[in-house]
Amino acid sequence: MKQLLVFIRKEFLQVFRDRKTLLMLFGLPIAQIVLFGFALSTEIKDSKIVVVDYAKDETSTQIITKIAGSRYFDVQQSLQSTAQLEAAFKKGIIKMAVVFPANFSKDLLHTNHATIQIIADASDPNTATTITNYITNIINTYNVQLANAAGQPLQIVPEVQMLYNPELKGAPNFVPGVMALVLMLVCTMMTSVTIVKEKELGTMEILLVSPFKPIYIIFSKLVPNLIISIVNLFIILILSSVFLDLQVKGSLLLLVFATTLFIVTSLSVGLLLSIGAKTQQAAMTSSLMGMMLPTMLLTGFLFPIENMPWLLQVLANLVPSRWFFIIVKRVMLEGLGFAAVWKEILILVAMCAFLLTISLRSFKIRLQ
Amino acid sequence: MRPVIKTDKLTKRFGAFVAANELTFEVEKGEIFGFLGANGAGKTTAMRMLCGLLMPSSGKATIAGFDVYTQTDQIKRRIGYMSQKFSLYDDLTVTENIRFYGGIYGMEIKEIKAKTLELLAELQLEKEAKTLVRDLPLGWKQKLAFSVSLVHSPDIVFLDEPTGGVDPVTRRQFWDLIYHAADKGVTVFVTTHYMDEAEYCNRVSIMVDGVIAALDSPAKLKKKYGYDNIEDVFYELARKAKRSE
Amino acid sequence: MITLNNIKKTYNKGTVSAVQNINFSVNKGEIFGLIGPDGAGKTTLFRILTTLLLADEGTATVNGFDVVKDYGKIRDCVGYMPGKFSLYQDLTIEENLNFFATVFGTTIRENYHLIKDIYVQIEPFKNRRAGKLSGGMKQKLALCCALIHKPVVLFLDEPTTGVDVVSRKEFWEMLKRLKAQGITILVSTAYMDEAKLCDRIALIQKGKILSIETPEKIVESFPVKLFAIRGGKAYKLLEDMRAFNGTDSCFAFGDALHVTFKNDENNTVLQYLDSKGHIGVSIETITPTVEDCFIRLLKK
Numbered sequence: 038m039k040q041l042l043v044f045i046r047k048e049f050l051q052v053f054r055d056r057k058t059l060l061m062l063f064g065l066p067i068a069q070i071v072l073f074g075f076a077l078s079t080e081i082k083d084s085k086i087v088v089v090d091y092a093k094d095e096t097s098t099q100i101i102t103k104i105a106g107s108r109y110f111d112v113q114q115s116l117q118s119t120a121q122l123e124a125a126f127k128k129g130i131i132k133m134a135v136v137f138p139a140n141f142s143k144d145l146l147h148t149n150h151a152t153i154q155i156i157a158d159a160s161d162p163n164t165a166t167t168i169t170n171y172i173t174n175i176i177n178t179y180n181v182q183l184a185n186a187a188g189q190p191l192q193i194v195p196e197v198q199m200l201y202n203p204e205l206k207g208a209p210n211f212v213p214g215v216m217a218l219v220l221m222l223v224c225t226m227m228t229s230v231t232i233v234k235e236k237e238l239g240t241m242e243i244l245l246v247s248p249f250k251p252i253y254i255i256f257s258k259l260v261p262n263l264i265i266s267i268v269n270l271f272i273i274l275i276l277s278s279v280f281l282d283l284q285v286k287g288s289l290l291l292l293v294f295a296t297t298l299f300i301v302t303s304l305s306v307g308l309l310l311s312i313g314a315k316t317q318q319a320a321m322t323s324s325l326m327g328m329m330l331p332t333m334l335l336t337g338f339l340f341p342i343e344n345m346p347w348l349l350q351v352l353a354n355l356v357p358s359r360w361f362f363i364i365v366k367r368v369m370l371e372g373l374g375f376a377a378v379w380k381e382i383l384i385l386v387a388m389c390a391f392l393l394t395i396s397l398r399s400f401k402i403r404l405q
Numbered sequence: 406m407r408p409v410i411k412t413d414k415l416t417k418r419f420g421a422f423v424a425a426n427e428l429t430f431e432v433e434k435g436e437i438f439g440f441l442g443a444n445g446a447g448k449t450t451a452m453r454m455l456c457g458l459l460m461p462s463s464g465k466a467t468i469a470g471f472d473v474y475t476q477t478d479q480i481k482r483r484i485g486y487m488s489q490k491f492s493l494y495d496d497l498t499v500t501e502n503i504r505f506y507g508g509i510y511g512m513e514i515k516e517i518k519a520k521t522l523e524l525l526a527e528l529q530l531e532k533e534a535k536t537l538v539r540d541l542p543l544g545w546k547q548k549l550a551f552s553v554s555l556v557h558s559p560d561i562v563f564l565d566e567p568t569g570g571v572d573p574v575t576r577r578q579f580w581d582l583i584y585h586a587a588d589k590g591v592t593v594f595v596t597t598h599y600m601d602e603a604e605y606c607n608r609v610s611i612m613v614d615g616v617i618a619a620l621d622s623p624a625k626l627k628k629k630y631g632y633d634n635i636e637d638v639f640y641e642l643a644r645k646a647k648r649s650e
Numbered sequence: 651m652i653t654l655n656n657i658k659k660t661y662n663k664g665t666v667s668a669v670q671n672i673n674f675s676v677n678k679g680e681i682f683g684l685i686g687p688d689g690a691g692k693t694t695l696f697r698i699l700t701t702l703l704l705a706d707e708g709t710a711t712v713n714g715f716d717v718v719k720d721y722g723k724i725r726d727c728v729g730y731m732p733g734k735f736s737l738y739q740d741l742t743i744e745e746n747l748n749f750f751a752t753v754f755g756t757t758i759r760e761n762y763h764l765i766k767d768i769y770v771q772i773e774p775f776k777n778r779r780a781g782k783l784s785g786g787m788k789q790k791l792a793l794c795c796a797l798i799h800k801p802v803v804l805f806l807d808e809p810t811t812g813v814d815v816v817s818r819k820e821f822w823e824m825l826k827r828l829k830a831q832g833i834t835i836l837v838s839t840a841y842m843d844e845a846k847l848c849d850r851i852a853l854i855q856k857g858k859i860l861s862i863e864t865p866e867k868i869v870e871s872f873p874v875k876l877f878a879i880r881g882g883k884a885y886k887l888l889e890d891m892r893a894f895n896g897t898d899s900c901f902a903f904g905d906a907l908h909v910t911f912k913n914d915e916n917n918t919v920l921q922y923l924d925s926k927g928h929i930g931v932s933i934e935t936i937t938p939t940v941e942d943c944f945i946r947l948l949k950k
Contacts, residue, residue: 040753
């Protein structure tokens with residue numbers, strides 16, 4: 038046991054003396070979160086929108102004037118029919134369209150209730166949410182004025198329709214995505230690189246020849262990385278709370294548990310990669326190329342998996358970060374409990390057990 | 406005869422540390438000059454200054470008549486360099502390596518072609534012309550690396566521990582090449598850890614703690630210090646060293 | 651203490667032969683030298699004996715234990731310094747030593763007497779990181795690390811490569827003292843002049859053993875007379891001697907040529923050199939060195 042502690046201590050010493058690795062370890066998550074943070078907090082001004090006015094009456098004209106007067110919007114033109122809308126969206130000329138139905142004022146006067154259709158391009162979910170919020174505010178303000186003037190409750194209801202990305206995947210989704218990506222990369226890379234480094238130095242030969250059990254070597258490589266990664270998790274959580282105003286809605290304990298599971302899975306992958314690699318450079322490249330691409334593409338935070346060809350969908354099921362991503366989303370963003378994620382956790386447990394067994398088995402007690 | 410290497414109180418300081426202190430010596434054309442010293446004695450620093458890779462702190466030096474402060478470009482054209490660690494590209498063939506180095510020194514294609522044939526013949530490597538360097542035995546690689554360092558017909562060739570790890574026969578074949586080059590008038594400046602190799606040199610200098618502690622022909626050094634081999638002379642001088650890397 | 655029986659090892663699925671039919675044994679308390687150039691197979695043998703590699707054929711034992719079956723027991727009782735071994739560059743001398751002591755289940759204090767002679771030389775720098783040490787100091791530290799658990803057999807793979815003469819001499823002094831404490835040492839080197847410091851040596855080339863003897867006997871077994879020829883212009887002398895029809899072999903050795911003749915009685919050589927214009931040439935019979943013997947064995 039004492040041997041193990043000494044080994045783990047040595048690993049920590051080495052990590053803390055290597056400035057470059059340290060920078061990468063803690064700089065990567067910080068940079069990612071801060072970058073997204075800035076990207077998200079930019080105010081949106083002068084969004085290009087179009088208005089389709091079938092009503093052409095006093096009320097609609099008043100609302101249009103208010104919208105055009107706002108500094109958030111830049112009303113491009115008034116189209117004659119909705120048929121032209123799709124083309125405009127596809128060209129990317131406009132971000133949003135506001136449609137007044139033909140019997141707008143009639144409805145309002147007779148039923149005290151009318152709707153305005155708001156169609157937004159949600160392929161940029163962040164912008165779409167923001168600008169629909171702005172326009173809803175304008176309409177609500179107008180509602181209050183109208184009701185005061187008429188002396189009776191009149192209501193105009195905005196009917197929001199999100200085009201292209203109805204679930205508004207985006208902004209908050211990036212945080213679980215970044216977590217999956219950063220943890221996966223850091224764990225696999227750190228593990229494979231530190232093991233291969235010992236091979237390169239020749240110290241691995243000494244360790245193998247010593248009575249120190251090979252399984253302990255692996256264990257003492259994994260423990261520091263596990264701890265560092267959990268620290269990383271908290272850094273990400275704190276940063277996203279401060280910069281992105283995104284707190285953990287569900288159980289923190291459950292989140293930490295799932296993350297630990299995911300970290301151990303990633304560490305096993307790193308161990309597996311280290312077995313084949315002969316140089317630190319090779320280990321680094323294989324972790325980057327082998328892990329980063331699948332994690333980015335097949336996790337689901339950049340591109341929705343449902344829209345992919347079936348082959349990629351099947352492959353995505355094999356990527357651990359995919360399941361981790363779902364768990365984090367549900368626990369952190371939606372505040373759901375264990376009942377909502379037990380299936381995904383079970384899958385991760387299975388993957389982890391499988392990978393760990395394979396990598397332990399194939400770790401050589403001799404040289405090749 | 407005009408010396409090919411001439412230094413006068415050549416000194417290199419790194420902060421307060423004097424790596425090479427007031428080196429003064431001359432090397433003649435066609436001479437094989439052994440540059441010995443313990444690890445950390447300042448050999449590498451001195452050699453880098455002579456090759457124009459490192460700016461001296463003070464003192465004077467000329468290489469093939471060119472000044473090490475101002476004419477490093479001319480110096481680089483007139484010298485060849487070979488070290489044990491790097492010289493050839495493992496993933497290029499023998500011919501490609503020769504062509505590459507010839508190209509670097511701005512030789513004409515015709516000239517390179519002629520030189521390549523000449524080199525291959527001299528090394529008896531004609532059959533291996535299209536072999537990747539990585540597949541050659543270590544000894545052949547070293548011989549090839551030496552010949553490549555001579556491809557642009559330099560006045561001086563610097564050899565940094567050229568013969569590590571080869572068998573004694575190959576080592577001697579290597580020295581045959583050195584003798585041959587010196588015979589043709591190339592000045593050879595060589596560092597080595599093999600003390601018997603020091604005895605192949607016309608003259609040797611032994612560096613201790615940044616200064617040249619002894620400089621003469623091996624025979625005269627042995628006589629002066631009363632030993633029958635250079636190894637003992639070296640040991641006598643180098644063990645007094647105060648500093649290590 | 652160490653035995654090898656018909657050890658054979660190939661790499662790349664049998665296409666590259668590393669060592670073939672290796673047989674030798676090392677006695678207790680002996681310094682046994684494996685002498686040969688890079689690529690001769692020395693490291694392969696070390697790795698087989700330290701249980702890091704499995705031989706394709708043959709058996710081997712260390713301290714009475716089989717290298718395949720009892721690898722755990724061997725790992726308990728041997729010390730090993732691999733050729734490329736360079737310690738943890740980012741740990742200090744003391745941290746490195748402490749680390750290896752603990753890994754081997756001991757403490758520095760427990761076996762301090764074994765390393766004391768060596769350690770005192772590097773102790774003043776004990777808080778310096780290993781990456782900042784000179785070659786000689788690194789080598790001493792590596793030896794301390796290999797010795798710290800009081801091994802009965804010590805494997806040193808090219809411990810003196812790239813180290814200067816002073817450090818090499820000191821290193822061999824240390825090995826002698828370790829031998830006096832009863833530790834068996836198997837050491838490899840590419841420096842022929844170190845052979846005479848071993849009790850027995852095996853000359854090895856291209857995976858085959860050329861000869862196993864004490865250095866004295868190897869020298870004695872040199873079958874012909876060896877002459878040293880000095881004087882004149884070195885390169886011309888070499889070329890002319892090689893061209894001489896009575897010459898069997900001729901190699902430059904330091905300031906002299908070491909020459910063997912097809913016939914030991916050779917009176918015409920001085921005349922011949924005279925006719926080639928060499929002045930002041932001397933010739934004498936000399937005792938061969940291990941290197942002479944190695945060259946002769948290679949030529950066969």
